[in-house]
Amino acid sequence: MRTLRISAAAEAASLALLLLNLFTVHVSEVSSLLGPLHGTAYLVVIAATFLVPAPPAARWLALIPGIGGLLALRRLRDR
Template sequence: MRTLRISAAAEAASLALLLINLFTVHIDGVSSLVGPLHGMAYLVVIAATFLVPAPPAARWLALIPGIGGLLALRRLRDH
């Protein structure tokens, strides 16, 4: 669960950084650094969700890019 929490936060924060960069200064270096970080956090969220005992709805929510990890955590907390 700890891995899922950390990766969900990293996924959401990296998406926010990418969007802020896109709509403001659009520095290529930021996109080159944060883009792969976001992709890796997304994959870790999916893997971590499938490794914990979770309802199928949480697993489907984890597949949503950007906020899926946070939604899956919320579903797991309510479970």
């Protein structure tokens, strides 16, 4: 669960920073740094959700890019 929490926060934060960079100054170095970080966090969220005993709805929510990890965490917390 700890891995899922950290990676969900990293996924959402990196997406927010990528979009902020895109809509403001669009520095390519920021994109080249945050893009792989976001992708890796997204894959870790999916893997961690499938390793935790979770309902199928949480696993499907984890597949949503950007906020899927946070939605899956919320579904697991409500369970």
